[in-house]
Amino acid sequence: MSTETEAPAEAAGDTALIAALIAAAHDTITTHRDELSELDRAIGDGDHGHNMARGFDAVAAAADEITALPFGKALAKAGTTLVMKVGGASGPLYGSALMAAGKVRDEAPTTLAEVVELLDAAVDAVKKRGKSDVGAKTMLDVLVPVADALRAGPAEPLGTARESAAAALEATRDMVATKGRAAFLGERSAGHLDPGARSSTLLIDAVSAVLEKS
Amino acid sequence: MSDNVSIVIVSHSADVAKGAADMVRQMVGEEVRVACAGGTADGGLGTDVAAIMAAIEEVWTEKGVAVLVDLGGAETNSEMAIEMLGEDKGAHVAILNAPVVEGAVMAATEASGGSSLDEVRQTAEDFGA
Numbered sequence: 001m002s003t004e005t006e007a008p009a010e011a012a013g014d015t016a017l018i019a020a021l022i023a024a025a026h027d028t029i030t031t032h033r034d035e036l037s038e039l040d041r042a043i044g045d046g047d048h049g050h051n052m053a054r055g056f057d058a059v060a061a062a063a064d065e066i067t068a069l070p071f072g073k074a075l076a077k078a079g080t081t082l083v084m085k086v087g088g089a090s091g092p093l094y095g096s097a098l099m100a101a102g103k104v105r106d107e108a109p110t111t112l113a114e115v116v117e118l119l120d121a122a123v124d125a126v127k128k129r130g131k132s133d134v135g136a137k138t139m140l141d142v143l144v145p146v147a148d149a150l151r152a153g154p155a156e157p158l159g160t161a162r163e164s165a166a167a168a169l170e171a172t173r174d175m176v177a178t179k180g181r182a183a184f185l186g187e188r189s190a191g192h193l194d195p196g197a198r199s200s201t202l203l204i205d206a207v208s209a210v211l212e213k214s
Numbered sequence: 215m216s217d218n219v220s221i222v223i224v225s226h227s228a229d230v231a232k233g234a235a236d237m238v239r240q241m242v243g244e245e246v247r248v249a250c251a252g253g254t255a256d257g258g259l260g261t262d263v264a265a266i267m268a269a270i271e272e273v274w275t276e277k278g279v280a281v282l283v284d285l286g287g288a289e290t291n292s293e294m295a296i297e298m299l300g301e302d303k304g305a306h307v308a309i310l311n312a313p314v315v316e317g318a319v320m321a322a323t324e325a326s327g328g329s330s331l332d333e334v335r336q337t338a339e340d341f342g343a
Contacts, residue, residue: 045226047260054256083294084264087254089287091263092294129290180286 014108017214018067018074024206026060029053032202039195043182047088048195055086055094075118076102089180090196093126093139100125112150112157119147130179137177137189139196142168146204158208165201172197219325219334220247220273223318224266224292225284228253234282234315238322245326247273248318261288266295270307278331279307280338282318306331312338 029036029052036049059066059081066074066081079098083091101118109115123143127133134144142165149164150157170193177189180196221238225231231252238248249269254260261283270279281296283289289309296304308331310317317338324337 045259047258050258051254051260054254080298083298084262085255087256087258087260087262089261089290092290096294129294183286 014071015067017108017210018071019063020210020214021207022059022063022066022078024210025203026056028202028206029056029199036195036199039193039198042192043177043185043189044195045181048090048199051086051088051090052199055082055091058085070106071108072102072104072106074102075099089130090199092129093196096125096129097122112153115157116147116151119143119150123147132179135175136179137172137175137182137194137197138179139194139200141172141175141194142197142200142204158212161204161208165204169193169197169201217275217277218246218328219278219280219331220249220275221318221322221325222266222269222273222279222281223248223250223314224261224269224281224288225252225314226259226261226288228257230284230314234318237315238318241319242322242326246322248322249273261291263291263295263298266292267298270295270299274303276306278334280321280325280331280334281307281309282312282314282321283309284314308335310335310338312341316341
């Protein structure tokens, strides 16, 4: 493909954004690997941090290839990488979310409404893949409240995203799990944060931090 | 090699997946092809979409592939693997709602007589009910 006839300015902008998002997501998951596994050890099989780190290591390793793609295709490629590498159900859940968001359009979102559109596509994919919905003590209990808070069109979307994620994460503590391994524990799953809700919160914080700087 | 419905066993544990596949081979014989996928790529407990896809491809036949799974994540990852095979191939693959070991043996027994994927599913799922 000719590089001279492409629109280099815009493409370069997305390349930098995608690279920053990959680095931030990889960094936060790696930093919190043990914490995520510890949360999972309480109510799951104890491998969430390890699995997520393996997935995001693979995404970071493929960064050159991913950043060369249009934004939507980059999301989808990162999604398939997570699906193939995570080795737990969180791979298909996060992977399907990114693949669905990537299908919305090729260009990076430029308005809050477009961001909400991506989040909605991601949420629908997670619901379908996990055959789940809010209230089951899963990542949806963070993703859905954040999408709803942003849908209201707040004046400070990044702050709103972080605050609603933090509050929603805390609310998973008292929930009784009805999905995933934690569901086997029934009432005993109450009193613990959901590891998937925690990793979703970490990723929302990481994305917000990147957008704040851009 | 026969063109009977094949069996794929998916477990969080490589040992469980392999052990169940060995049981099917020993009890049902070579009339039914059996493949398994267990554990993560780095040898831990978990299920690996790439490995599940490879197992289905290994025994794939148009007659159909019956997939037996252990716990929740194995089902999610198997559904993902089937989707990623593409609609044409995926349409011939079914996840059975049956216990992994007993279901696999029942499914393979039914398959060895030349039954359709639907019949194989019915037999394994009735057994589990």
